[in-house]
Amino acid sequence: MSGSTVKVFSAAEVAQHNSKSDCWIIVHGKVYDVTDFLDDHPGGSKIILKYAGKDATTEYEPIHPPDAITTNLPKEKHLGEIDASTVEKVLKIVSSDAEKGRLARVEARPHLSEILNLHDFEAIAKLVMVEKAWAYYSSAADDEITNRENHMAYHRIWFRPKILVDVEKVDFSTTILGQKSSMPFYITATALGKLGHPDGELNLTRAAGKSGVIQMIPTLSSCSFDELVDGAAPGQPQFYQLYVNKDRNITKKLVQRAEQRGIKGLFITVDAPQLGRREKDMRQKFEDDGADVQKGNRVERNQGAARAISSFIDPSLNWKDIEWFKSITKMPLVLKGVQRAEDAIKAYDAGVAGVVLSNHGGRQMDFARSGIEILCEVVKAFREQRNICFPHPGFELYVDGGVRRATDVLKAIALGATAVGIGRPFLYAYSSYGQEGIDKAMVILRDEFEMNMRLLGATSLKEIGPELVDAGSIHQHVVPVPGDRLFETNYEGIQSARLLEL
Numbered sequence: 001m002s003g004s005t006v007k008v009f010s011a012a013e014v015a016q017h018n019s020k021s022d023c024w025i026i027v028h029g030k031v032y033d034v035t036d037f038l039d040d041h042p043g044g045s046k047i048i049l050k051y052a053g054k055d056a057t058t059e060y061e062p063i064h065p066p067d068a069i070t071t072n073l074p075k076e077k078h079l080g081e082i083d084a085s086t087v088e089k090v091l092k093i094v095s096s097d098a099e100k101g102r103l104a105r106v107e108a109r110p111h112l113s114e115i116l117n118l119h120d121f122e123a124i125a126k127l128v129m130v131e132k133a134w135a136y137y138s139s140a141a142d143d144e145i146t147n148r149e150n151h152m153a154y155h156r157i158w159f160r161p162k163i164l165v166d167v168e169k170v171d172f173s174t175t176i177l178g179q180k181s182s183m184p185f186y187i188t189a190t191a192l193g194k195l196g197h198p199d200g201e202l203n204l205t206r207a208a209g210k211s212g213v214i215q216m217i218p219t220l221s222s223c224s225f226d227e228l229v230d231g232a233a234p235g236q237p238q239f240y241q242l243y244v245n246k247d248r249n250i251t252k253k254l255v256q257r258a259e260q261r262g263i264k265g266l267f268i269t270v271d272a273p274q275l276g277r278r279e280k281d282m283r284q285k286f287e288d289d290g291a292d293v294q295k296g297n298r299v300e301r302n303q304g305a306a307r308a309i310s311s312f313i314d315p316s317l318n319w320k321d322i323e324w325f326k327s328i329t330k331m332p333l334v335l336k337g338v339q340r341a342e343d344a345i346k347a348y349d350a351g352v353a354g355v356v357l358s359n360h361g362g363r364q365m366d367f368a369r370s371g372i373e374i375l376c377e378v379v380k381a382f383r384e385q386r387n388i389c390f391p392h393p394g395f396e397l398y399v400d401g402g403v404r405r406a407t408d409v410l411k412a413i414a415l416g417a418t419a420v421g422i423g424r425p426f427l428y429a430y431s432s433y434g435q436e437g438i439d440k441a442m443v444i445l446r447d448e449f450e451m452n453m454r455l456l457g458a459t460s461l462k463e464i465g466p467e468l469v470d471a472g473s474i475h476q477h478v479v480p481v482p483g484d485r486l487f488e489t490n491y492e493g494i495q496s497a498r499l500l501e502l
């Protein structure tokens with residue numbers, strides 16, 4: 001742009017370009033002509049047209065990385081800048097009683113010192129998050145049976161603690177794909193981080209650096225990839241989660257950019273050839289279109305935030321592609337979303353560095369089994385068919401979904417996992433309290449690790465093997481128990497007098 005002057009538009013000028021045949025929008029103070037792009041927008045043209053001639057920044061921000069528009073729109077469609085003085089200063093109008101109530105609840109949040117466990121963050125997030133954001137983060141597939149099962153499965157594993165072990169010093173640090181981690185978990189990839197907080201995934205990057213754990217950067221982050229890599233402390237390892245794009249040139253670029261920027265492991269998502277139905281998310285969007293229903297118009301049921309932007313994912317991805325990935329990168333490859341022993345063995349035979357036993361946080365196939373249950377099946381199959389015990393150098397097992405306590409993590413370690421992935425609890429922590437929320441979650445987990453390792457009689461993770469747990473009931477999906485199950489009332493939700501008054 002050197003030498004050329006930037007054109008400055010008034011808001012009134014932009015407002016004239018407000019139709020399907022002539023559509024301008026403002027994003028981050030810049031004016032763009034998106035007329036030719038309308039039909040190519042992965043989320044459909046309707047949502048852009050809602051902002052034709054207007055400022056779309058608030059809607060754009062959580063769903064797209066900041067550079068999405070600049071990289072996808074040809075330069076000649078970058079028209080110039082908006083004259084800020086012409087934009088009406090719109091005071092933040094509290095649009096509804098519901099929003100007023102939410103803001104009052106944000107004000108009345110319990111102090112962080114009152115938070116005792118990761119469940120607390122979820123309870124508070126539900127009260128203080130914008131409804132759309134809560135719907136997207138918390139939603140899961142169909143009847144959400146797998147989502148519930150993910151945590152419940154941990155309730156079917158019990159400890160066999162050792163006594164009279166000197167546990168004055170306990171060490172729960174480990175390595176994941178050869179990278180140091182202060183605790184045996186990583187922050188797994190979750191999309192659309194700015195829905196919950198304006199700093200989005202940067203909250204996770206900073207907290208990960210501070211506590212010495214590894215963050216997996218998602219393909220669909222709200223912050224740009226470069227922002228998240230630049231936001232890391234010197235030497236802080238990061239992983240990258242990849243959604244494979246139908247356009248393999250784009251995929252190749254993403255992978256090679258990740259490698260160039262020092263990413264230490266590539267986690268390829270293999271459980272999402274199509275996105276599951278997250279009805280809470282879908283209903284949310286549908287209700288937004290309520291006006292159309294009242295007018296009696298035919299309403300196209302909205303697909304929800306996630307499905308709307310998922311059309312780029314390649315459903316033809318298959319085993320043959322592994323060789324191609326090996327040919328374009330030297331990063332260790334991990335398949336994320338393996339759900340049966342046969343596939344874990346196939347992955348091992350294909351020469352990848354590990355697998356994440358996962359059902360995508362219960363968001364893909366309902367009635368898919370929990371990661372921790374799959375782990376038991378996988379470890380048994382490797383022992384019987386390959387004479388391999390875990391942990392095994394060169395091929396690591398990870399589990400994600402439903403992890404809420406250090407005891408959950410220790411159960412997975414005992415059964416052969418190298419580490420587990422934790423996702424939603426950190427989203428809820430920063431959506432409610434910003435980065436401080438995640439810092440607090442890390443302290444809670446650290447304290448839980450220290451205490452539970454002592455109580456288990458183990459001074460390091462190496463000492464935690466299958467002999468320390470009883471997982472005999474893991475495959476029992478239906479457990480007939482009396483209606484007054486203790487665990488249903490065991491968790492006493494955080495009681496804040498101030499919250500209850502509202």
Ligand code: PPY
Nearest residue numbers: 191220305306307309310363
């Ligand atoms: C999910 O929502 O489960 C995701 O993995 C993120 C996502 C979001 C939008 C499109 C595809 C995947």
